[in-house]
Amino acid sequence: MRRKACVTVLAATLCLALSCLAADEEAKLLPDGPGKDLVGRICFDCHGAGNFRKARLSRDDWSDQVADMADRGAKGTEAELAAVVEYLTQYFGKDSKINVNTAPLVELKTVLGLTVKESQAVIDYREANGKFQAWQELQKVPGVEGTKLEAKKELIAF
Numbered sequence: 001m002r003r004k005a006c007v008t009v010l011a012a013t014l015c016l017a018l019s020c021l022a023a024d025e026e027a028k029l030l031p032d033g034p035g036k037d038l039v040g041r042i043c044f045d046c047h048g049a050g051n052f053r054k055a056r057l058s059r060d061d062w063s064d065q066v067a068d069m070a071d072r073g074a075k076g077t078e079a080e081l082a083a084v085v086e087y088l089t090q091y092f093g094k095d096s097k098i099n100v101n102t103a104p105l106v107e108l109k110t111v112l113g114l115t116v117k118e119s120q121a122v123i124d125y126r127e128a129n130g131k132f133q134a135w136q137e138l139q140k141v142p143g144v145e146g147t148k149l150e151a152k153k154e155l156i157a158f
């Protein structure tokens with residue numbers, strides 16, 4: 001009995017540590033800029049980066065979204081939340097580019113209009129071959145339709 005409880009506690013601790021680690025990794029992958037640390041601290045308690053990285057919103061809409069998150073329990077002072085809105089508007093605004101070397105699956109899918117399979121292929125390719133340097137390199141990814149990428153090339157960043 002004791003032993004079973006012990007294993008359960010151990011498993012729970014490991015789980016928590018792993019999810020913290022995953023959040024930490026995801027936070028590091030955010031584009032560098034003022035407010036990044038705040039987003040890393042405030043926005044990963046309940047869900048991953050995919051939730052906001054896949055969005056492309058105006059300042060007003062980010063403001064509403066962040067207020068909604070604060071209602072749900074996101075913790076920050078008024079000034080910190082305002083800085084988070086600025087960061088999100090800058091890097092996940094209406095015309096913001098997508099960093100194809102760090103984007104999670106949902107961001108690749110939504111912003112580049114890829115299928116889930118194509119988005120996963122991009123991730124597999126960069127994991128195996130290192131960072132993309134030019135949008136043309138994405139054309140080498142097996143199973144990704146090149147015309148889709150060409151149409152979005154102005155949005156692609158590295």
Ligand code: HEC
Pocket residue numbers: 039042043044045046047051052055065066069072073074075084088
């Ligand atoms: C206290 C928990 C909590 C925190 C902290 C939090 N969120 Fe959320 N967020 C939620 C819940 C719950 C949902 C709705 C369910 C879901 O999509 O996971 C959500 C959904 C979202 C969505 C919509 C996703 C969609 O699919 O439409 C966005 C965007 C978002 N959050 C951004 C943020 C940002 C930016 C921050 C940091 C300021 C943040 N969240 C912090 C709980 C939280």
